[in-house]
Amino acid sequence: MKKYSAMVKDGKRVVIIRDQDYPNKAAFIHDLRANGYKVNPKKVKPSGVFDYICDHTDCNPWDWDLKKVPEESIAAQEDEVEETTKEADTMTRRIKFAHITMQGGLEAVLSTVELEPGLYETMLASPDFDTEYAQLRSTNEGTAISDFNFLRKKFHVEPLTGKYDDLAKDLEAAAAYGLEVAANVEDGGTCNMDAVALDLRGWRRDKVEQAAKAAGVGCFVWSLYGHKRYVFTVRSGGQANRRTAAAEAMREALKLSGYDAGMYYQMD
Numbered sequence: 639m640k641k642y643s644a645m646v647k648d649g650k651r652v653v654i655i656r657d658q659d660y661p662n663k664a665a666f667i668h669d670l671r672a673n674g675y676k677v678n679p680k681k682v683k684p685s686g687v688f689d690y691i692c693d694h695t696d697c698n699p700w701d702w703d704l705k706k707v708p709e710e711s712i713a714a715q716e717d718e719v720e721e722t723t724k725e726a727d728t729m730t731r732r733i734k735f736a737h738i739t740m741q742g743g744l745e746a747v748l749s750t751v752e753l754e755p756g757l758y759e760t761m762l763a764s765p766d767f768d769t770e771y772a773q774l775r776s777t778n779e780g781t782a783i784s785d786f787n788f789l790r791k792k793f794h795v796e797p798l799t800g801k802y803d804d805l806a807k808d809l810e811a812a813a814a815y816g817l818e819v820a821a822n823v824e825d826g827g828t829c830n831m832d833a834v835a836l837d838l839r840g841w842r843r844d845k846v847e848q849a850a851k852a853a854g855v856g857c858f859v860w861s862l863y864g865h866k867r868y869v870f871t872v873r874s875g876g877q878a879n880r881r882t883a884a885a886e887a888m889r890e891a892l893k894l895s896g897y898d899a900g901m902y903y904q905m906d
Contacts, residue, residue, distance in 0.1 A: 642658050644682040691704055735748070745765055823883040830905050838868050850870055
């Protein structure tokens with residue numbers, strides 16, 4: 639048995655649990671999570687290493703990468719720290735790891751590790767592991783790799799490039815112009831759902847929708863006489879003439895940017 643310590647979260651509270659006897663790090667982590675704590679494995683250490691980090695560093699994210707107490711520490715403790723550190727290192731075997739970008743440009747890391755023989759964990763978390771977005775556990779490596787691929791497909795968003803990146807920027811600028819114009823219009827007349835519509839034949843729908851989201855505008859597909867157009871909506875602060883003015887100003891701005899832009903008119 640070895641002594642382990644951990645810094646964990648209980649809701650929004652940070653809790654430090656010290657000097658617990660366990661056969662290995664994985665068993666300690668398992669019990670912590672079974673008791674409802676949110677655990678970052680980097681902050682679970684042999685007690686000697688944990689105490690050194692708490693007593694001699696600012697506990698920055700990189701400080702938790704420490705594997706053993708530095709040479710200048712008390713020589714009498716060094717052998718024990720090295721032994722427990724070696725054991726801790728062998729207890730977590732990395733299977734897969736990747737940096738991904740989530741919706742909204744949020745950076746995250748995705749990793750699959752073997753905590754102990756027959757126990758695998760796949761975790762999606764912030765780069766400093768302070769925030770955990772998803773966690774899956776399995777009992778064999780094949781399933782663990784499938785979990786990794788599943789989370790990557792579900793959460794990873796490829797950055798916009800080329801014409802899709804241009805579209806996002808042009809939509810954002812057009813929306814800003816439309817709102818500026820609408821602010822000077824009295825909101826009388828018929829309530830409507832008017833919006834600008836673009837002919838983007840041959841463009842990928844998922845990327846167009848991603849560009850719209852990045853620009854902060856709504857998006858849906860409208861079919862007219864067999865032709866598909868993308869309709870982009872904005873919140874204009876009005877529901878009648880002001881909404882129409884915003885949409886028509888967006889159309890003019892997007893035409894100037896080179897798009898085949900028209901209008902979608904609908905009474906509410």
